[in-house]
Amino acid sequence: MFRAFVCSINSQITCINKSFLQFSCQLLEDCRYLGKISRMDAEVLLRKQGTHDGAFLVRQCESSPGDFSISVKFEDRIQHFKVLRDNSGKYYLWVVKFSSLNELVNFHRTSSVSRNQNILLKDMALETQFVQALFDFNPQEDGELAFRRGDIITLINKDDENCGIMEHDKRIDLSVPRWDQSTFYGRLRHFASITDPSIAFCNNRDLLAAKFLVDSYKKREEPSGTRIEDLHRAQKLVGSAFHPDTGDLQNLGGRMCFNAWGGTVLCGAMMIWYKSTPAVLFWQWANQSFNALVNYTNRNANSELKTSDLVTAYGSAVGGALSVAMGLKTFFARTQVSNTLQRMVPLGAVAVANAINIPMMRQNELKNGVVITDESGNPIGSSRLAAFKGVSLVVLSRNVIVAPSMSVRVLPLSVSVRISCSLVGLHHKSQHNMRREIVLTPIIVERLLRREWFVRNLKTLNIPVQLLLTFVIYGSMVPVGCALFPQKSSIDMETIRKYEPEAYEKLLKTDIKKAYFNKGL
Incomplete structure (x- = not known):
């Protein structure tokens, strides 16, 4: 007689031959150990309705094959603790070591698995059983649905030994990015x-x-x-x-998705109102204030910042960056330098200004350190060295973002008109007296200057074309600069021990190779 399990997969009903299911799935008699399941699947199981605080699962560690992790539910959160092993093969989470996982689990039924909270392990009050697929199952008939090797299937009802209703959880993990952040x-x-x-x-x-x-x-x-x-x-x-640290809604101007809009508007303003020193000072101040807002909004928010510190940081960041930008402008205006160097002045000013603005707005992190965690995200202390690394990486990333839009060819309008006239055979009249500069990429300049309509309307099209190019180039480089380094950055524990011995001694956990922190954007 044909016997089958009735399975519910994503609220759809299907039948799977019992003999195949017994062959392709293993029944998990010990509800504590679920083998090679993902962090996300463990969270799905532990979040099921009715699961109490302390409910836990032991699973294989995704990032370190052969090792184990304990996933525990506590106060509507799922925390993950990697089980460590010493040179003799003993298991431990903190200090006390054990010969087996069972001993470790039993110990932490009465002793907290966390240094920060009192979390005791308690068996899940399972009304169901789990099976884990050992092989892929490809549907052979209409109405059958597939499962893949390693999938955890929940037995939610079993009328007799030959038939049962099963639930297959297929959910995505929204707590992590959709794409692999290691590449x-x-x-x-x-x-x-x-x-x-x-x-x-x-x-x-x-x-x-x-x-x-x-x-x-x-x-x-x-x-x-x-x-x-x-x-x-x-x-x-x-x-x-x-914000990834606090979950708070960020201000519009500080969001990275607004960066291209804000940068383009400020660039246009600086190109239009460039003749008087007061105008230059005002728009440079506006530009540096915008940068300071972005830097503050995308800081590591685990480091508290008082209002007085914020005001000091803003004043020093904007004042320092503005002084450098205006100083370079004045210096090169009075100094005979090559055209190549002149073209690099804007980029140099922005690069130096970023190197001042970003650290100043995040000076609290550099003074007091940023929160560092273990691989599972559990805080273990703070490190100024990690803060320095994070700020340095952000400075480099920001300069990569602005470099293409700043490192473009700068030509006086009179030179451009002469070039264009020679290309299209036109006679330029009074335009050669105009000294307004245009900033366009060389390839686009060459293409556009071959067009008669562009040359005839150069004065009108100059600013709009520059703004369009700035928006496209700047907007395209924002994700490139942000992607240069992982947002969840790491630092070797040995480096902290060597250069921050005092901070190292205060860490809750020192028997790991790397610590992790949010570097900011």
Whole structure:
């Protein structure tokens, strides 16, 4: 007689031959150990309705094959603790070591697994059983659905030994980016998504709705009929407008998705009002204030900043950057230098200004250090060295963002007109007396100056074309600069021990190779 399990996969019903299921799945008699399942799958299981604080699972560690991790539910959060092993093979989380995982688990039923909270391990009150697929199952008939090797399937009802109802959880992890952040390409796709200028002006209602959907999905309370496309859209909006450390809604001007718009407007203003020193000073101040706002908004928010410190940081950042920019402008105006060097003055001024502005706005991190965590995200202390590394990487990234739009060819309008006239056979009259500069990429300049309509309307088209090019180039470079280095940066523990011995002694955990921190953007 044909016997089958009745399975529910994503709310759809299918039948799987029992003999195949027994062959292709292993019943997990010990509910504590689930083998090689992902961090996300562990969170899904532990978030199920009715799961109590302290409920835990032991699983294989994704980042370190052969090692183990303990996933624990506590106060609506899932915390993950990597099980460490010493040279003799003993297991431990902190100090006390054990000969087996069972001993470690039993010890932490009465002793907290966390240094910061009292979290005791408690067996899950399972009303169901789990099976884990050992092989892929490809549907052979209509109505059958597939599962893949390693999938965890929940047995939610079993009328007799031959038939049962099963639930297959297929959910995405919205707590991490969609793309692999260990590769530049993965980071580029991620930041191209969340720095997209087209979403900069989404209203707060839509942003808060996206945040609510993401939070609801993590709790398995999303509205019925929610599509994957809806979740990805919500994840994109949340990543663009909410701070990764605090989850707070960021101000519009400081969001990286607004960067191209703000930079283009300021660039246009500086090109239009460039003749008088007061105008130059004002727009340079506006530009540096905008940079300071971006730097503050995208700082590591785990480091507290008092109002007095913020005012001091803003004044020193804007004042220092403005002094450098105006100083270089004045110096090169009075000094005979080559045209090549003259063309690099704007980029040099911006680079030096960034090197002053960013550290000043994040000086609290450099003074007191940033929070560093273990691989599972559990805080273990703070480090000024990590703060220095994070700020340095951000300075480099920001200069990479602005370099292409600043490192373009600078030609006086009279020179451009003479070139264009020789190319199209026109006679230029009074235009040669104009000294306004245009800033265009060499390839585009050459192409446009071969067009008669562009030459005839050069005075009118100059600013709009520059603004368009600035927006396109700057907007394209924002995700590139952000993707240069992982946002979740790391630092070797040996480096902290060597150069920050006092901070090292205060760390809660020193038997790991690397510590992690948010470098900011």
